[in-house]
Amino acid sequence: MPTVSSEELAAAAGVNSAKLRKDFSYLGSYGTRGVGYDVEYLVYQISRELGLTQDWPVVIVGIGNLGAALANYGGFASRGFRVAALIDADAAMTGKLVAGMPVRHTDELEKIIVENEVSIGVIATPAGAAQQVCDRLVAAGVTSILNFAPTVLSVPDGVDVRKVDLSIELQILAFHEQRKAGEGGAPAEAEGAVGVEGAAAKVTKPATTADSDRAGDDNKGPDGDVPAVMPA
Amino acid sequence: MPTVSSEELAAAAGVNSAKLRKDFSYLGSYGTRGVGYDVEYLVYQISRELGLTQDWPVVIVGIGNLGAALANYGGFASRGFRVAALIDADAAMTGKLVAGMPVRHTDELEKIIVENEVSIGVIATPAGAAQQVCDRLVAAGVTSILNFAPTVLSVPDGVDVRKVDLSIELQILAFHEQRKAGEGGAPAEAEGAVGVEGAAAKVTKPATTADSDRAGDDNKGPDGDVPAVMPA
DNA sequence: ATGTCTTTGTGAACGCGTGCACAAAGATGG
């Protein structure tokens, strides 16, 4: 399959083809009208734009359950990320091999960052230590942080932080789960699900569920245990 | 601190106070004008709305590096999630204790789901097995899935899927990282960073970086290695 | 070379979330 049309790609990704074309247009005009996009060329252009053509050294700080799993994860290397070092504050772990790599002590953090020109750091320490670790990473020159600790990190301008909070992911699922269950009475008005594609779940209609059916119940005060009706 | 104003909460969360009030208003009118919101009451109302007041049994499928880390994670129980079972296809793992809980074999998957009335499943298997596991979970009655495998899952309507892809998180960071580096010539036009609050990074101005400075360079074809200019 | 057919690239319209601004509510003090 040497070429693909925006229509095909859009169907596979579950988005509107116009949106896909407009997005691509930001990278330049890499398509051929009447034909589509040259797959190999397109892949290269997108890879280059995303910075996947270069090697990004990263450090993982906090080699506990999660940190060790991350260190063992092969999916990073295949996307252009190289684990430059594993760092932990526990002296008993120093030198221990994790994923075939010796754990370094926190004392060496700054040195490791500078020597390897690391600009991306991963924080997998307990929440209490996250801000402190973050500060040291930033001071040493790291300008992008992936944070797994359930804390809001405070960073200076110019530093990007992305937070992955698994509990919140579960909470979001539970919220929708509760919604589905709560629709007991009505004819099941199938909740728009996040299907195969990342297509945003869209409720067909705001569904005036158990609201305003009782004249006078102006949705005030300690109402029943019926979830409120809100957008999205 | 018995009460808080929308202004205080908004500042702490890094959002607009009007937005915060409007969001709260979807839950009902739980504030008192001239005073603010009763903290304890507000926490209860939000917890209830999010479904945090009830216990959600979850199963984790694929007890490898990541699955084991998840099983050991204490942050779930504290948010109302209870690990009902750990499931793995590897017969050698069956019965082994992980996080003080015996690993069950995949053969029992359907039985476990039904008996425990599990509606939320976590997939931490290799990508190749994810869709198959997903299908079995859904067939057994699971209607919400948290997927860590780097695959797009196909599910029927009514089933929610959330995907956590760590590689993509790193790629997003790398993308912005490349941007910062690419601004070499210009006066560093500080990229709007995702700061302490989840405030969306907003570029002050689309920044006509290295574009249209050369009349005739209509941004077409294999241009230089300068990243394109795009929204957000 | 000309015509037809496919698919891109994009101007314009639409819809939705965000933020402004203010009236109404209610507490508090005189």
Place this chain on the structure above:
DNA sequence: CCATCTTTGTGCACGCGTTCACAAAGACAT
């Protein structure tokens, strides 16, 4: 009981991303 002051709840306008729709571009056949 009335005046004042604070803070909520929300109508309305603005801005941005998404989607529509179509002209232009290019491949391919005649």
